[in-house]
Amino acid sequence: MVAVIPDLAGYVARRSRTRVLEGALRQCGEAGLEISKPVLGKFARQPNSGIHLATVLSAAAGVMRQDQRSAHAWLTRSWGAAPDIALDALFTIGPDALLINQDQFLSQATRMVESESCTSDNSLYGTVGSGMLVHKLTKIDRTSMVTAGDAPQRRSAFLYRSSIIGAILASGDVDVSRSYSACVKVSPLLQRNELWSIASYSSDLAQSTDFSIPSTTTLSDTVSIILHDLENMNEAYVHYLVTSAIPAVLAHDNGFGTAKPRLAQTLKCRLDDGIEDRGVRAACVALITAIS
Numbered sequence: 001m002v003a004v005i006p007d008l009a010g011y012v013a014r015r016s017r018t019r020v021l022e023g024a025l026r027q028c029g030e031a032g033l034e035i036s037k038p039v040l041g042k043f044a045r046q047p048n049s050g051i052h053l054a055t056v057l058s059a060a061a062g063v064m065r066q067d068q069r070s071a072h073a074w075l076t077r078s079w080g081a082a083p084d085i086a087l088d089a090l091f092t093i094g095p096d097a098l099l100i101n102q103d104q105f106l107s108q109a110t111r112m113v114e115s116e117s118c119t120s121d122n123s124l125y126g127t128v129g130s131g132m133l134v135h136k137l138t139k140i141d142r143t144s145m146v147t148a149g150d151a152p153q154r155r156s157a158f159l160y161r162s163s164i165i166g167a168i169l170a171s172g173d174v175d176v177s178r179s180y181s182a183c184v185k186v187s188p189l190l191q192r193n194e195l196w197s198i199a200s201y202s203s204d205l206a207q208s209t210d211f212s213i214p215s216t217t218t219l220s221d222t223v224s225i226i227l228h229d230l231e232n233m234n235e236a237y238v239h240y241l242v243t244s245a246i247p248a249v250l251a252h253d254n255g256f257g258t259a260k261p262r263l264a265q266t267l268k269c270r271l272d273d274g275i276e277d278r279g280v281r282a283a284c285v286a287l288i289t290a291i292s
Contacts, residue, residue: 017050024057031064034100052083060090063109072129079128080203091136109133113143124209127155131162138166157193172234174277181243195248198222223257230266239280242287264288
């Protein structure tokens with residue numbers, strides 16, 4: 001019947017997504033979360049946003065209940081470029097905040113991160129879910145950074161990177177990127193984690209419980225995101241891309257997904273636009289020389 005009746009498949013899909021979102025909103029209400037209707041409406045009107053909203057709201061309800069298993073599972077499903085805008089709304093402060101009683105949520109999120117500090121859960125959900133909370137809280141200066149000395153395992157490596165990226169986005173401190181880059185250069189684990197993180201975030205790489213990176217993995221979406229970020233992000237993030245992320249991609253695919261010439265041109269344009277930090281300029285020039 002779905003195949004025969006015009007637009008029935010679309011209606012069924014839309015109705016299904018509505019039920020999922022309604023279920024997530026019910027969970028939030030039961031957990032004590034108050035949702036901003038104007039912000040919710042703004043997101044709901046965007047194409048394909050309903051499922052992402054439902055996912056992040058389910059994660060928020062899990063955090064409020066201090067249900068690590070549920071929160072981690074939903075947060076891991078929110079890992080990626082597409083759902084990240086909805087996830088950011090949970091942690092956004094001001095009129096664009098998705099949550100009315102956001103302080104309560106942030107306190108519970110911080111409590112969950114602190115309670116996980118001694119765990120050694122290397123599972124996919126435990127690793128990615130914890131890392132996402134650390135990243136978002138570091139980005140708004142609600143938790144302390146994870147240090148390199150805390151990164152001897154897959155889980156701790158992912159948390160370390162999550163903390164670093166959050167700090168870079170929050171502060172624009174190039175020294176944070178320099179410190180991370182120095183650690184990545186001498187750590188095969190951090191190098192592998194860097195590639196897995198950016199490739200899975202872009203959806204070029206499917207998440208897997210063993211965090212594997214098949215040699216045949218193509219990185220076209222990863223490359224597109226990197227090129228976009230080179231043009232638009234702060235200088236500390238550009239330094240991170242040039243010294244950590246891009247080398248990890250080139251080690252996997254020396255052709256940069258056939259976009260090496262575009263990479264060089266994008267770097268040159270960013271230099272022409274002006275980079276204040278001498279070290280960031282030097283790193284960009286060094287990469288252009290290396291790939292030319």
